[in-house]
Amino acid sequence: MLKDFLHDRLPLIVLIYFSTLITILIAVLLISFSGGEQSFSTYVYMLLLASLFLCAGLLIDYVRHRSFLKQLYAIDPHSTSLDEIRKLTHRQAPTQTTKRMLDVIRTVDVHTHDQIIQYETDRKQHETFINQWVHHMKTPMSVISLLSQEGKKQAGDDHVQTFFNDIQDENDRFRHGLELMLQLARLDHFSLDFRAEPVELTQLLREVINEEKRQFIRRNLYPQIVEDTDQTTVYSDSKWLRTVIKQLIINAINYSHHGDGNKITCTIKQERESVSLFIQDSGIGIPTHDLPRVFEPFFTGDNGRKKTESTGMGLYLARTIANQLGHSLTIDSELERGTTVRLTFTSKTL
Template identity: 45%
Template sequence: MIRAFLLDRLAVIILFMLNTALATVVFHLFFSTKESSVERGVVAYAFLLCLFLLVTWLIVEYVRSRRYLKKLYEYTKGEGQDGLFENMHMPTYEARLWQEGQWQQRRKYEEKLDMYIRAHEQQQLFFNQWVHHMKTPVSVISLLVQQGKNDGNDTVLDEISDENDRFRHGLELLLHLARLDHFAMDLKAEKVDIITVISSIVNEEKRQFIRRGVFPEIQGERGVYFVYSDEKWLRVLLQQIVFNALKYSPQQAGAKMTFKLREGKSQILLDVIDQGVGIAKHDVPRVFEPFFTGENGRKFQESTGMGLYLAKTIAKGLGHSLTLTSEKGVGTTVTIAFSSKTLHNMTTL
């Protein structure tokens, strides 16, 4: 510990000794030119006096820094305790600035760590809920398959298909959520025709539209509305919105789902409008929170509270804006704004 203390101040010690020696030599030469001499004892006394001041300064500096150096030494040997830098009194202004910098870095690190821990806990919670959610379809499918074999009833087979769709949507949601951690590594900016993407999704889910009695309507011409985005992730975003609209639309009641494209100021806007049950006014501000299902979650067993969260997260990653308005008993409108600050601009920086 003393060795480290002296090594840190070695340059000051050498400079002090050189300065003292130089001053002594100059003093001696000055009197030599005056045809007078200085006794060697006087020179030695002056040198020793300077040396005494140096040693005194080193002792005072060591006493002031001893506790600080001791704690640092214990910490480097693994004998220190957590919170060392918060409880340590720094001997110099420079050390205190360094301490403040360490505190700030630690606070940032702890904030990031808490964020990652919360994200991991949310993901684990969702996985657990999803597994529990899938147990019921497993049992139902097993019973329906057995009944279908015995009765040869096509209606039973249709019900099996419905349960299988629930499986498919649940699995897709799980996979997309698992990929969010590597979202930025899986982006490709490309020119996308929004109408083409919407038509493809509607065609893929046509059996769902037919079974639920919901009629899709696309307001816009193909080959007119282009944006820069990642088509794969944009499809996932739109699929979550469509699934939600289908789920909460009145079944077999001739409800419509409208995809309305319009141009705003330096924006292309897509409204997905359904005629579903709507969302309570006090629930609207929280619909994008993970696991939040609100009042509708108590009425619809399929609600996971993750579809809109996933859509919002993807929209943010793509540089798009996602908003929602709703009126209970009337329907819901989800709006995606493709502004000039798109994925194309983000990936070319």
Template identity: 40%
Template sequence: MCYADMILRTLKKEKAAIILFVCGSILMNIYYTILSNVGFKLYPLIINMFFLILYLFYKFFAYRKLYKCLEEGVTSPQYNGGKNSLFEDVIEKEKEIHKKYLSEISKLNDSIKERDLMLIEWIHNMKTSVSVISLATESMKSKEGSDIRYENELLKKNLENVLNVFRMDEFSSDYVPESINLNSIVKEVVNSEKSSFIYGKVYPKNRVNSSLNIYSDKKWLKFVIKQLIINAVKYSEANSSIMIFGEESDSNITLHIKDKGIGIKKSEIHRIFEPFFTGTNGRSSDKSSGMGLYMVKKICDKLHISVDVSSESGKGSDFSLTFRRSENC
């Protein structure tokens, strides 16, 4: 490598040091001028430049030695591309390490899959037990029986939520888009959550126009709407109502789920879709796992639905789902 190239490389690599030296020299001269009440003096700058040049000379020869060693290694007779080459040994070692790394990753993935299968099997067994409890308490007309059925239903929903977390990994194979009437799907969800409304003493008001149709996956959309309604009931005051209504424009249809509950703090709104974030309300009432809204956001992203929220602490929240109009509806 020629000296000119080597000098340019050195200056480029030591650019930060050069800037630091120059700035230091200027500051030192300013300080010296103020302190001694005399004009600008050249010799402090010359001294600094002298040390800078010494430093650059040192780095120049250090870099030159390094590049020279590298060039000699490549042009050495020992570097013939054969099996005894140092470079070939290094490459072979890297390949060996990479192979072990891939093997460990494969083992880890297999272990995770095995654990997931065991957990899914356990959840299905738990759902069987939940169904048995549900049948056994059907004839119980007392308040205790109602409480057991309500808690059993919550357990069933939580188990289903865990299963949906696993299903998210195979979302594309479980995605079936179709034309959906918004009013009908809201009615289905509201009817499935009757016990939640009764226990929470909250009243749903479905004001969705029956002419509004969207194109999406019905199963996943029901899950999203159900989660938003459950949240609205959970944080609503007794004897209040939840308003569910739709809006439409030329390009979009928006579904609103609006409650008159305790609302969300302004400082926490930007975090409500994060996993395991429960917020002040969730921590104070011990009602939240921090996964419901996270799942809502993940599913909406996959369904290309925009989910937004406006809320005021103490006055309630308005969650909205915005769908693009489709010719398939």
């Protein structure tokens, strides 16, 4: 603190000593020209006197600043809360320049605080609107599903059956979009809606596959669950983990080659201290240059140009939730050969 104080006043110190030396030099020249006797002790006295006044001035200045500087240097810029900085801005400033600076900081702080409050209010209103809208849409979505099922039962014509199948297919896409939107809106409150518990992976996979069985049937795809270990129970949050797995299954369905009887294989393996779930398809794959960015929000890549309904948010949601759960989510893919997503659970997660 003292070192910085003196460093800030170094130009003043240099200027005072320089002016003192100039004064002594002028005195020496004047005495020489007048033929007077030079007194070395007088020059030393002048230098000491200048130093004394300089030290006195610096001491008075330091005492004025000491209390303010002490509180300023007590603040850690990397871990300090805004409250400590606000306390500093309300202290009595030692100089008019410092007072002006603190006034500017206070004004900016008040303006920023008001903006944050407004942002939080707008965000909560938007979140409330999204939640209400999604829940309101679930009712007509369920009605459409029931009506299309009844229509299929009563329709004898294959063309009419296909028509109702298309309605159900689009309704399922609508449902997936609503679920994705709702889960994204809930991410901010993840810690409030989290419960760690043992989760049986095989059972959870069966439930997710059963929910999407119509999609498998419509696209002539076959789900397969392979257990390469007896350890199929992991520690996680069942609801959030279901969201991750469901999103990965939906992606595998959407990007598989339809109508060829291809498989989507879910394999559970034990690897040292971890259990891994591999979800593998034999679909269109992901270009190598797109792989590093597939978990970025709104990134659709080359495949997004082929499938215009892609949002680029599915894998982002899955990776974000997996990270919050303490799990690892990675992806490997080869163009036109398929994609393998790996979800890893370790004993150290959660």
